[in-house]
Amino acid sequence: MTKRVLLALGILALSAVIVYLGRDGYRDNSSGKQITWLTAFYYATVTLSTTGYGDVVPVSDGARLINTLIVTPLRVLFLLVLVGTTLEVLTERTRNEWRLERWRSKVRDHTVVVGYGTKGDSAVQTLLKHGFDPASIVVVDTDPARIAEANRRGLVGIVGDGSRSEVLERAEITKARHVVISAQRDDTAVLTTLTVRRLTRKATVVASVREAQNAPLLRESGAASVVTSSDTAGQLLGVATISPKVGQVVQDLLSYGAGLELMERPADAGDAGKDPRAVKEPVLAVIRGSRTMRYDDPAIESIKLTDRLVVVRSLHGREADTDTGPYRQTGFGRPPTAR
Secondary structure (H helix, E strand, O other): OHHHHHHHHHHHHHHHHHHHHOHHHEEEOOOOOOOOHHHHHHHHHHHHOOOOOOOEEEOOHHHHHHHHHHHHHHHHHHHHHHHHHHHHHHHHHHHHHHHHHHHHHHOOOOEEEEOOOHHHHHHHHHHHHOOOOHHHEEEEEOOHHHHHHHHHOOOEEEEOOOOOHHHHHHOOHHHOOEEEEOOOOHHHHHHHHHHHHHHOOOOEEEEEEOOHHHHHHHHHHOOOEEEEHHHHHHHHHHHHHHOHHHHHHHHHHHOOOOOEEEEEEEOOOOOOOOOHHHOOOOEEEEEEOOEEEEOOOOOOOOOOOOOEEEEEEEHHHOOOOOOOOOOEEOOOOOOOOOO
C-alpha cells in the first residue's frame, strides 16, 4: 500500500515537472498569466485524474506532443495504480472474511485472548512455546495494528471490543476451551468476564487485574483464576531483593524452557499411598476432584490414584508431551488444534 501511494505521488510530481519545463507551450485561460509551479501541479492533478477542467491547455505543438507521448502514458499508469490499490484492498478484505468464516466453521476447543497488549502477547507466546497451534488462538483487540501483527504470526485476529457480545460471538466463544482476559483496565476485565460467562459456561476463564482488591470481584464474575499483575510483580521484586537466588529460581519456574518446569501429571501406582513429600519429584500440590491442596495439607493423608500432582521437573528430564504421555504443562492441558 505504501509503495503504491509513493508511486502515485512520484507520477504526479514527474508530470508537474514536465509541464513546468514546457510552460511556454501552455496557456492559462482563467488568468492569462504565465504557468507557475502551482499551476503545473494543478494541471498535472486534473489531467492524471481525467477531470480536465479545460482552463489550462497545451497550445504549442511541442506541448501537445509531450502530452501525447509522455503525459498520457503517465495518466494510464496513475489510474492503474489507483485501481490496483482499490482492488487489492477489496480482495484482501474478502479473503480475510472468507478465511474467518472458514475458520469459524471448523474451530473447536480454541483459546480466546482478549487484549493483545504486553500481557496478552506474553500469554500467547507462552502458549505457543507449550505447543499450541497458532490457528487455535484467537486474539481480540481494538487496535487494528495489534491484530495485523497477530495475523502475521499465524494467529486469528478480530478487531473489536472484547466486552461486547457480538465481538465474542465472532470469536466463537461458545466453542472455546479457554479464555484469557488481559484488559488494560480492571473494570473492563470484569465486564468482559461477565459477558463471557453469559455466553458460555464451559470455557475456563483466566483473567488479570492490576489491583488485588478487584480479584474477588473477577472470581465472582466467573473467572477460574485471577492474576494480580501489580502485586505479583511487587512480590517478585521483594523476593529478588531479599534473596536474588530465590528470585532467579522463581523466574526459572515461570519461564518456559529455562530449565525447571511446573508440570501437572496424574498420580501413578508408584505414588499411591505415599505422603506427597515422599515422592521422588518435588510435589507442590495435589489436585483431588475440584480441590487443590498444598503438599503439606493434613487432609491429603496419602496420594490416591485418582489424584493429579503438580510437580517440579527439570526440562532435560521431562518426558515429551504427547497424547499418551503422563505429563502436561500446568494450567491448560494438552494443546488443542484447529480442526
